[in-house]
Amino acid sequence: MTQPKTYIKATSVEHALSLAGESSGSFRYLAGGTDVMVNKFQGNDDAGLLIDISGIDALRQVSATETHLVIGALVCLEELAKHSAVAGNFPVLMEAANSVASPTIRKTATLGGNLLCGNRCSFYNQSAWWREAAGFCLKCSGPLCLASGGKKHCFSKFVSDMAVALISLRAGIEISDLRGVITIPLESIYSGDGINPSLLSNTAIIRAIHIPLHHDFRSVYKKLRKRETLDFTSLTTAISLDKTGMIRIVMGGVHAKPVITDGTGTEDLNSLVSQAVSATRMVDNDTYSRAYRKAMIPVFLDRSFRELQLI
């Protein structure tokens, strides 16, 4: 039998952690909830306890230290895109934030929520009826991946556009869980496993994102989708070039985790592109074909290089 449906509003991170720690059944933190509530509607999330953390003001600040810009995890994407410190230092984040979902969703959806937005697949993001009719894929406890025609590996796509942009900026993520607070590179929380894409402990709460200042990043961001709004990504690329000439290419929508390719602006860019392409792991589980998405990677990257005047 499913557990009772409950909802508690947490007043602080500590409160939320203790609620999570005491929970005997499944629970879910709710930030904006724009992803979670849709997953609940489709039956992909059956957590009984919703711990609403959206009211924790401490996680809604934007501040700067000597070395980093610190953006609270509960800053909503609209605010983030409008914040002068973000726009001034990292316009790429503004662009990424404005490419997520729709304007109304961005008023509610948070930065932290976007970083943990569920991996997506056309065989998974479906109603319970649909998934049963299709024969339950690997990600919903079935025996095989349907998208790949029967592999024992989940190819659900990583779709956080904010993560792609942030990782290109070498952002760190500050996390609280029952063990304490740590700050680690953002990319290190992503497992690459489509079924459990996050390595965070289940009680962990994202507190903030730390973005290093003074790198004089120049960045280019691109997103492939059918419509100019609303749609999840079919391919997101962000390239950031720092003042020392180091290039970081990050891609979303092409693997169960963000794909990172590091290099320098002076090396053979074609080989960087090939490296990036070969690091992807895609199947046909998107509105665009796998072949097309793959073919668009060099196009997006070349355009980005041109915009960065690297070629």
Added chain:
Amino acid sequence: MQQISVTINGRPYQFLAGDHEMLSHLIREKAGLTGTKVGCEQGSCGACTVLLNGKAVLSCITPAMRAHQAEITTIEALAMNGQLHKLQEKFVDKGAIQCGFCTPGMVMTALSLAPELDSEADIPALIHRIKKGLSGNLCRCTGYKKIIEAVSEYVLETAGKNPEIREPALQPATGAVGVPRPYIEAAKKVRGVAEYADDIASKNALHCKFLRSIHPHALIEGIDLTDALGLPGVHAIATGKELPGKFGVLPVSQDETAMAVDKVRYAGEIVAAVAADTEEIADAACRLIKVSFRPIRAFLTIDDSLNDAGESEKIHDTGKFNNNIHKKVELRFGDQRKGLEEADMTAKMSFEFDGLSHGFTEPHAATAYWDENGLTIITATQVPHYLHRALAKVLEVPLSRVRVIKPYLGGGFGGKSDPFPHEIIVAHLARKTGRPVRVRLSREEVFLTNHGRHPSKMTVEMGISAEGIIRVLDADVAIDGGAYGSFGVVTSYYNGVLLQAPYKLDNFGFRTYRVYTNKPQCGAMRGHGAVNPRFAVESLIDDLARRINMDPCTLRMKNFLDSNTLTVGQYRITSNGSSESLEKVMEQSRWRERIGKMEKGRGLGVACGFFISGSALPIIWNELPQSVVHLKVDFDGRVLVTSGASDIGQGSDTMLAIIVSEVLGIAMDNIFVLAADTLLTPVDLGSYSSRVTFMAGNAAKDAAEQLKTEISRAFTKKFNIGAEDLIFSENRVFSHDKTVDCSWMEAVDILTAKRGAVSVSGKYISPKLGGDFKGAGAGLSPSYTFGACISEVEVDEETGYVKVTQVWGAHDCGKALNPLAVEGQLEGSWHMGTGQAISEQMTYSKGLLFNNNFLEYKIPTTLDTPDIHASIIETIDPEGPFGAKEAGEGAIHPVIPAIANAVFNAVGVRITRLPIQAEEILAKMKENRISEAKI
């Protein structure tokens, strides 16, 4: 459950809210504020937008618990003391409201957007900013143009500026006909108080949910209801065997049952239905029903179904042959072989089209109850009359015991023009339980119900002379009907017969196969049956014109049929605005100056179209008129118009009022329209085949003229004056010399003296038309409409992405009774056509629809919709009411091939598959480069 305190629209409430309940549910079901609409349940359409502490949120994905100690503002709060908010006024005045279902969410989003807009920005910048801000709100009716106009004018006026957003207004006219005006119910819709099917509360109603098949083709070996019936709160469960009577909108395709009886024919077909105290209980009960299915071979593609079924069981056991062909139609005129021989240049191409959803924003919903008068059902339907008949048939009750009421309706486009299983089932469950039973379909269920545009494949051949005269046209078409018949027999004909205009053809023929497949059934969708073959023909013309080095507009101009002529298949063409339409869009797009001179990657494309203004033959053959309208006038001077015509957002109620107002010379506010209630209103066949303005309009005109005659008679008796001397105008009835001069109220007193209320009945019966051959009736219409589009595109040559930037369209609607409404229909058609061209498709995996929601079924948003420039062409049809013809469907035909032809013009790629795929453009560009290199 938790107790929460919420302030909604300034009023404090205490609710017992579910811990996982959605805010939209709380607002609609507990606070009873049904102005907030639910269109997609997944935050993808914006209809449910409300303000939470002043911030716009999507209430369908916002937990109700978040409203605790918060302030909610819904659409109902905007109008104060009976005065609309300025923004609401703008929506009304600009004609930004059609079906009205997206309106509340659109207004709330715009309201929260407005303070962020810079009224100092130049107009294009402001408009772009508005488009961005509204890009999460889908509208299927308007093409967004009038919405954007409304918001920008509101912003500018609020900032004290004189807005001049609109393109030059249409010429003003006197009288009621020809005056641009908002719908008579627009204020009601913009205030959020117009009630749609799911908004109407029925006391004590049970909720219905369906168990649907998970197999595309399977035998039902057993259904065990024991556990489900044992669930507290469950009142009744119905299965297919209880309702074995077959139905279908066409008498020749009575092939559907309300629920699957012995086998299921598509994944999603209803197998059982539960009526319970709440939706949740009904849903839980559905999950407890155990069905033993034995899957059998599914036929999923056109080719599967055209071929011999072998040992496998066919989808339906009808038909002489061992295949799944539902209908084969073939007609030939002239001598096609000779035509081919005579042609100097021929082209033959094959095309493929995916299926499409109507994408109306209001999901199907219905409530049924029984009382001493029999059954009443309040439902979102385009065809109350055919539903009336189907209910009587399947439920085995006399026609006199069925009442169908259509409330306000959130868009149809053909998708609500069949009798539906869910309507029959709730009627049945209401009878079984003795309680009202309501149902609302989820968006996924709407997609499963389908009845959308048929996926099609066709090969079309055309030949022309060196001078550009069309010598021959041949089309070989296969359409994928899905599991049941629906309108499919008509669709099969329309795929061929509607090619016989707007161009003169002597040698023309076609063959269409409609097949059954194990997928949700297809039916009628805007432009019914003719959209895809029109695309093929307009693409071929483009190709042939290029090959004989002739401008494609010139070639079309040379081939247009005349006015007052017959087509090769004996359609009677009366008014014909083809050349005026084409001339208009050429001028507006500066075609002559620009074509052939654009940089690579940008292009212009042209196409024309034609459609029926209502089918001259009724679906069910009988001698009833196609439409009857009653007028009643009583002591209060108000004229009551009753009509069975279904206003589905296209403005037919307003159209009826305009006609009556024009004939009687009285103000619109003296007229009250009561429509689409089969107990109270006389039969109209429904809102399909773009028939309502022509047919119900003529019936209304007939009725109004009869009322005028009645008044004239009373006047001649009283004043000793000839009826021909009387003028009805400006709320007065007077003689030429003004010796008799009465106000409308005085005239009504004279009319009703010693007689009381006067009722008259007007009708429309189509003239006898058509040739003497089998199939001659298909596509016959008392009048036809014509039009042309030119579109401009930008193609990204590296990604293949197509951006449609402009659409110039012209449509010959005979006479625009309400130019604002006509423009709205045209803009909506071109928006919908853009969707079919660039992004919309229904994709299946093994009979399961992948994109069954508004996130993955890609209706163009404000940002994806081109700038649309609508021109109305008036040719004054001799038989249309005041010269009017249809405007709701015909306009969609030319826009899609115009876009594809513009892609060819931009990058040399001929589009033969819709929607246009970026991938295919790249592949074909590569092929072109290789073949150029070889040369």
